[in-house]
Amino acid sequence: MDQMEKVGFCLINDVEGYDEQELLRAARAFHDLPLEVKMTMALKHFRPANENIYHGYFPFIEGDPSHKEIYDMSRPLTDITKWERDGCPLYEEQPWMKGDEKGEYTWI
Numbered sequence: 001m002d003q004m005e006k007v008g009f010c011l012i013n014d015v016e017g018y019d020e021q022e023l024l025r026a027a028r029a030f031h032d033l034p035l036e037v038k039m040t041m042a043l044k045h046f047r048p049a050n051e052n053i054y055h056g057y058f059p060f061i062e063g064d065p066s067h068k069e070i071y072d073m074s075r076p077l078t079d080i081t082k083w084e085r086d087g088c089p090l091y092e093e094q095p096w097m098k099g100d101e102k103g104e105y106t107w108i
Helices: 002-006 020-030 034-038 082-087
Strands: 055-058 068-073 097-099 106-107
Touching: none
Parallel strands: none
Antiparallel strands: 055 068, 097 106
8 A cells, every 4th residue: 555655556466367478469469450440449539439438549649748559448337336337427338349360340
C-alpha cells in the first residue's frame, strides 16, 4: 500500500500463470493489425460510428506530444455488480474483434 499511496503504482513479482513472452506476443499481434481493423475498436471520439466512449483503441496521432498508440481495457461486465453498472457510466462493453485464418475480423 505504501507504494500505491506514495508512488501510484507497484511491481508485483511471481504471479502464477503469468507468461511475459505470451503477453509480448499478444501485444505485437495487436499492434501489427491493419489500422482499419484497429479503428473498429477506436473510441467514439476517434470514430463517430463506434459506441464505446471510455475503453478501446487510441490511435497514434501525428504531432501529439504523448506520441503513443494504446488499447485501454476495462473489466468484463460479468465481473461487476448490477449496482455498479447502473450507478457508474464508465462501465461499457469491451470493444474487441475476432480474426480468422484469412485475416477477416468480426466483433465478439
